[in-house]
Amino acid sequence: MMEQILDAAEYLFAMHGFYGVTLKDVAKHVGVHHTLLNYYFDDKKNLFDAVFSRRAVVTSERRMRMLEEYEQACAGKPTAEGALRAFLDTDLDLYIEGGEGWRNYAALGAQVANTPEWGAETMDRHFDPVVLRLISILKKALPDCSEEDIFWGYHFVTGALMLTLARTGRIDKLSGGLCKSDDFVAVKERMATFMAAGFVSICKQRRGQ
Template sequence: MPEAKASPDPAPDAAAPRPSRRGGKSRAQKSFETRERILDVAEQEFSRHGFDGVTLRTVAKRAKVDTALLHYYFDSKKGLFDAVFLRRAEVLNQDRMEAMDRYESEAGDHVTVEGAVAAFLNPVLERCANAGPGWRAYFALIGVVNNTPVWGGETMTRYFDPVIHRLIKVVKRALPSASETDLFWSYHMLSGSLTLTLAETGRIDTLSGGICRSEDIAAVTPRMIAYAAAGFRAVCKD
């Protein structure tokens, strides 16, 4: 596709909302803020009650908009759910892809399982450690979706498979004789650990008598990396 010629007097970014002449918000800005408010509310509702436990009417009431507006923006409840899931998935996937690319570039021929797993996990766990209510709700939602039969697996496949295959590819460099079967089973175990941690259920708090805390991501991170890396090596028997 040929490169477009630059205009001698480029127009302002059409996507950027323009303030009104009176200093108020533009229609585009108001529309964006309304849409984001709906997504924030839906994110909280889906993370607490799952897909089937949420209605568009409930989301509209909490977001203080008419239900018709949800149909206008998202068409259906499934459309709303997909928009909620995609909004932060794109951010997470970009962070993890960049981290793994950077690690591979820096490690050269000395890629390790620990390094690959750390590049995959750190962007998520760091964001979790510093997350506000929105990200915490989203991470809880991932836990719900990852453990939901039928459509849960399809949703995870659609949004997260590329970054998972990227991890497998990097780990394969560290364990060249590992079989695809063993690599994917090892990731399966890692996925369970990660989603349970992100859900912050409080189970470890009770089980340990308070010695361990679900929200202590600084304690989780090095342990999960070491645990997952050792698991990959033990299962793959490289």
Template sequence: MTVLEEYERTTNGKPTVEGALHAFLDTDLDLYIEGGDAWKNYAALGAQVANTPEWGAELMDKHFDPVVRRLIDLLKKALPDRAEEDIFWGYHFVTGALLLTLARTGRMDKLSGGLCKSDDFAAVKARMAAGFKEVCKVRT
């Protein structure tokens, strides 16, 4: 939350999609990149918990929704002409990609023949905004 608030202050209330998503994602992804296997394992466990409807959803609602709502507010400011539903769907797809990444299933490694690595958090960071922006494109 602190990083999101600081980001908005530095942009004078004019955030970008890239900046908002990096403020949201980078603190955690950097920790998982630099923190070693213990943090990567913690992230994988968190990804599994987040995808458990019974008790995982309740934990996510309680502990993460305020931060997500703050991100959504920034994204609405960054894309004032986009439909609100597209911003929520964009967040949904970003979060899905994030959780799949954190789970480190090895699927990307296998599908890509080793070209992409499931734990390449830097590659994910570099691509998240592009995926979000595609979902929020103006439709004709």
């Protein structure tokens, strides 16, 4: 029953956002009386946190493990693309292979990342360790790049990732159907390479100033 509640809440939050869903909505979707949700959860934010943390721990631990394995395998000579592939591809694989539940979580994560009131705190709590591990590898891969530029580079990476995970359908319309916002395989083929080139380019450009 708990998994059914979390699955239903995840879907509704992904579709309508935190403020567009009530505990009664979730109960109706599951087919139970809303008092059952009140028994398990003090309020909607408590339910939302349970929904978010359920998959956040999985993706965070997987990416941390892949970053550690990459750092060991590269024998002290990491590349920007290699680090980004360990970070991005590992996450994208979950949305490619994990079914609609994981895709709902992806959209939910995009919403949280763009919620000024409490989104940053939620992302900090779940993802700071793995993000800082990525940053540390990027610093080794780009030793001549300023720390400021590396953090800006990560900012651009995560912005592109969150827009991708939101699956808004905008790229479908802009491209006349050539690209699909839910085609995470196509994203995986391109994103790390594209972003790595951006890191290298901005570092070269600013070194030349």
